[in-house]
Amino acid sequence: MVATTTDLKALTEVVGGDLVDVDALARGNQNPHDLEVRPSLMVKVRRADLLVTNGLELDQWAEVVVQGANNPKVIPGAPGRIDASQGLLVLEVPSGRVDRSMGDVHPVGNPHYTLDPGMAPAITANILEGLARAAPQQRPAFEKNRGDFLARLEQAMPRWTTMLAPFKGTRVIVDHNMWVYFLLRFGLVQAGSIEERPGIPPTPGHLTKLIATMKDERIRIILCAPWSDQKLAERVAQEAGGTIVHMASGVGAVKGTDTYLEMVDYNVQAVARALR
Amino acid sequence: MATELLALMWVPFLMCLVLTGIHAYLGFHVLAREVVFVDIALAQLAALGATTAFLFGFELETWESYAFGLTFTILGAAVLALTRSRRRQVSQEAMIGVVYAVSSAGAVLLADRSPHGAEHLRGMLVGSILSVTGHEVLKVAVLYAAIGVLHWLCRRAFFAISTDPSLAYREGWRVRWWDFLFYASFGVVVTSSVRIAGVLLVFSYLIVPAMAGIILGRRVGTRLLIGWAFGTAVSVIAMVASAALDLPTGATVVCAFGLALLMLGTIVKVLRRPVVGPQALPATAEGTEAHR
Numbered sequence: 001m002v003a004t005t006t007d008l009k010a011l012t013e014v015v016g017g018d019l020v021d022v023d024a025l026a027r028g029n030q031n032p033h034d035l036e037v038r039p040s041l042m043v044k045v046r047r048a049d050l051l052v053t054n055g056l057e058l059d060q061w062a063e064v065v066v067q068g069a070n071n072p073k074v075i076p077g078a079p080g081r082i083d084a085s086q087g088l089l090v091l092e093v094p095s096g097r098v099d100r101s102m103g104d105v106h107p108v109g110n111p112h113y114t115l116d117p118g119m120a121p122a123i124t125a126n127i128l129e130g131l132a133r134a135a136p137q138q139r140p141a142f143e144k145n146r147g148d149f150l151a152r153l154e155q156a157m158p159r160w161t162t163m164l165a166p167f168k169g170t171r172v173i174v175d176h177n178m179w180v181y182f183l184l185r186f187g188l189v190q191a192g193s194i195e196e197r198p199g200i201p202p203t204p205g206h207l208t209k210l211i212a213t214m215k216d217e218r219i220r221i222i223l224c225a226p227w228s229d230q231k232l233a234e235r236v237a238q239e240a241g242g243t244i245v246h247m248a249s250g251v252g253a254v255k256g257t258d259t260y261l262e263m264v265d266y267n268v269q270a271v272a273r274a275l276r
Numbered sequence: 277m278a279t280e281l282l283a284l285m286w287v288p289f290l291m292c293l294v295l296t297g298i299h300a301y302l303g304f305h306v307l308a309r310e311v312v313f314v315d316i317a318l319a320q321l322a323a324l325g326a327t328t329a330f331l332f333g334f335e336l337e338t339w340e341s342y343a344f345g346l347t348f349t350i351l352g353a354a355v356l357a358l359t360r361s362r363r364r365q366v367s368q369e370a371m372i373g374v375v376y377a378v379s380s381a382g383a384v385l386l387a388d389r390s391p392h393g394a395e396h397l398r399g400m401l402v403g404s405i406l407s408v409t410g411h412e413v414l415k416v417a418v419l420y421a422a423i424g425v426l427h428w429l430c431r432r433a434f435f436a437i438s439t440d441p442s443l444a445y446r447e448g449w450r451v452r453w454w455d456f457l458f459y460a461s462f463g464v465v466v467t468s469s470v471r472i473a474g475v476l477l478v479f480s481y482l483i484v485p486a487m488a489g490i491i492l493g494r495r496v497g498t499r500l501l502i503g504w505a506f507g508t509a510v511s512v513i514a515m516v517a518s519a520a521l522d523l524p525t526g527a528t529v530v531c532a533f534g535l536a537l538l539m540l541g542t543i544v545k546v547l548r549r550p551v552v553g554p555q556a557l558p559a560t561a562e563g564t565e566a567h568r
Binding site: 031036038200201202203204205206207208209211212227228229231232234235239 | 281283284285336337387388402404406407409518522523524525
């Protein structure tokens with residue numbers, strides 16, 4: 001089976017265990033919004049029984065792959081199609097008019113929910129339902145796997161929360177508006193983003209305001225994904241007297257983040273280290 | 277707010293001045309050779325080089341990345357020098373077009389294999405002039421000054437082969453060799469500029485100030501001064517516009533060049549239009565009679 005992102009692949013493997021063979025379409029350190037669709041991706045989807053998508057219009061590019069793959073099991077609405085975002089509490093649903101002039105803003109809400117470990121129970125529940133639909137006799141095995149994972153998650157959460165507890169309420173800057181779920185979970189506040197309109201280079205006016213905000217509010221860190229403009233972030237950090245924190249934007253984005261729990265662990269530790 | 281904007285933009289502005297300095301001069305050669313697209317092709321080759329380096333894990337700031345870009349550009353320069361047919365059977369523009377297309381597509385293929393390919397490609401097109409550091413400006417300024425000295429020393433040869441190659445051949449200049457040297461030095465400039473300013477900005481700085489110089493001036497020296505003045509003026513206006521109107525800087529500068537050229541062309545056309553009135557005609561007829 002196939003998942004669109006490495007996060008979803010990791011979470012599917014958690015639920016499926018040895019019973020599933022999952023491939024991810026995107027790489028961990030890639031920008032998940034837009035991918036050049038290659039024939040090999042279509043071949044992967046063609047051979048798949050199930051497709052796990054992020055939904056909330058993050059992996060629109062996957063639709064192209066699905067069309068090209070011509071696999072009736074995974075077209076939208078088919079039983080082999082799993083939308084990991086179903087029923088999730090979505091943040092930042094826009095209330096006003098939304099169009100392309102705002103850059104590639106997320107029209108149905110912020111789709112980067114996989115970065116928040118608190119969302120994992122709901123995500124894995126969706127995946128479980130999908131897997132059980134395809135292999136009902138294996139449902140008990142899937143439920144056990146999910147249970148084991150959630151137990152490990154329950155052990156890890158207090159550890160992470162304690163690590164970031166001293167910094168509750170700290171304001172941070174981000175490179176792209178993808179960290180809201182993560183920040184909210186651990187009590188941090190997003191004070192601004194380098195990329196004001198996603199996909200469009202930031203204007204000098206915006207950067208100046210951001211630098212001023214950082215100086216006024218003594219914001220010390222900028223969270224950066226591996227695929228963002230590091231040079232610009234460094235320039236902003238330099239002007240404002242802050243530092244960049246290299247975050248894992250997905251499973252496998254950075255060395256040492258090969259499982260979901262490792263990825264969250266890496267991010268939490270990176271932020272805690274930077275704020276100390 | 278204005279002082280903070282200034283603090284952010286004065287280094288990028290210095291970079292624009294450095295770009296104006298060398299590119300305006302090189303642009304005259306490019307226009308004289310009537311190979312306007314050569315710089316965009318070589319710039320794209322430099323971008324392809326950087327993209328290839330990316331694939332091997334070398335980020336834009338490393339010397340390895342620079343070496344890749346330079347190698348690709350020099351190879352392209354060699355190809356262009358070799359294919360400059362004496363008899364101009366096939367327009368060299370066709371060859372240049374192919375180089376540009378292939379290197380652009382090549383970059384897309386390579387970028388797909390590397391971690392942040394799409395962003396990198398976009399960066400190479402519009403550049404990232406806002407994030408340039410003072411250190412980089414200094415390095416580039418020194419390099420371009422050295423190249424300027426080289427061109428000053430070889431000015432006779434370079435101008436001969438650019439403006440009248442057939443005459444240069446007859447006068448005994450080894451045109452192919454001088455061609456290669458020109459394109460190689462040109463390639464170094466373009467490689468360095470592209471990683472900071474992007475392909476479109478480099479193209480604009482190369483072509484538009486030189487065009488302004490040619491429209492407004494006659495002698496080489498005057499044209500160069502006009503080109504520099506034009507380039508500086510447009511850079512200032514574009515930077516101010518980017519700050520005041522809250523627009524992305526790189527794209528604003530490119531559009532500013534376009535607009536400025538349009539305005540210049542319109543003004544010049546309007547001013548140079550001869551006034552045709554009733555008095556003019558008899559004088560002309562008399563003149564024609566006298567010549568018979």
